[in-house]
Amino acid sequence: LVQRPFNLPDSSVIRLTTARYFTPSGRSIQKPYDEGVAEYRKDLQKRLEHGELIYADSIHFPDSLRYLTNNKRLVYGGGGIMPDIFLPIDTLGTSDYYSRLSRRGVINSFTLDYMDNNRSRLKADFTTEDDFINKFVVDDDFMEKFIEHAEKEGVERDEEGLEASGDHIRVMLKAFIGRNLFDLNIYYRIISEVDRELQQAIQTMGDDMAFKNMLVSN
Structure with missing residues (x-):
């Protein structure tokens, strides 16, 4: 979500959602709140328990989330977007x-x-x-x-x-x-x-052809 902060007289801040992020083909990257805020906040823990943040093959999408981009590339959405490059959560350094x-x-x-x-x-x-x-x-x-x-x-x-x-x-x-x-x-x-995610992004963007194909296909 794109949010704009507003400073209040008591030094607190309220963040007002002003826009959403979409890919060039029109897919929102925001997971919907259809099941309520409480369920939305439980999502990360559920994904950890299911192994989705560690193993790519633990991530399963129903056919209802199938989506064809403008270039007819099959992708999946509906709960955020499955990234083109999967990096397992980094547990090194945690204790x-x-x-x-x-x-x-x-x-x-x-x-x-x-x-x-x-x-x-x-x-x-x-x-x-x-x-x-x-x-x-x-x-x-x-x-x-x-x-x-x-x-x-x-x-x-x-x-x-x-x-x-x-x-x-x-x-x-x-x-x-x-x-x-x-x-x-x-x-x-x-x-x-x-930051492994940043280093992977830099490496990917350094490959001009691969990065261009990724952008076009989205």
Whole structure:
């Protein structure tokens, strides 16, 4: 959905739906709310339970969702759109430990404290985004300080969780610090390095013929 935010006097925000997204052939990419909002919100959990986000062959469409594009290509719709390229959900880097860190906002609080104590030095050491991306390293000592901070925030050290999520935590720490030092642009530059969907999209668009055929057939 295309939404426009409106700021309210109490500092809250209301998002008003102003439009929907359609492919060139007229298919809406939005899953309908026909069964109500509650069922709509349960859809992701159901898809996880059925394996649809992990195995492409677990996704089944009834014939009623068959759709021919303008170029007579058979596709399926009705509940959003089945992508041309299937990527299984990325479970690498996920753990209960990382979930607890996220729920308590530990990465954000740690990086804010770090910036308060080191902003002047960081500004002197890293004058450009490229400098920061190429030279700033979240080393083991930095991680230990983060883990100690997490313990103070009520998230106990979890070696198994660190083994699973350590690399992802390092990327997020660097991205949050970069955002606080510069702006949101560098945050996305850093996390894009581990964004599989984005990397796949870049690779696909780099193949001019394949990408052109994909656009035409939609």
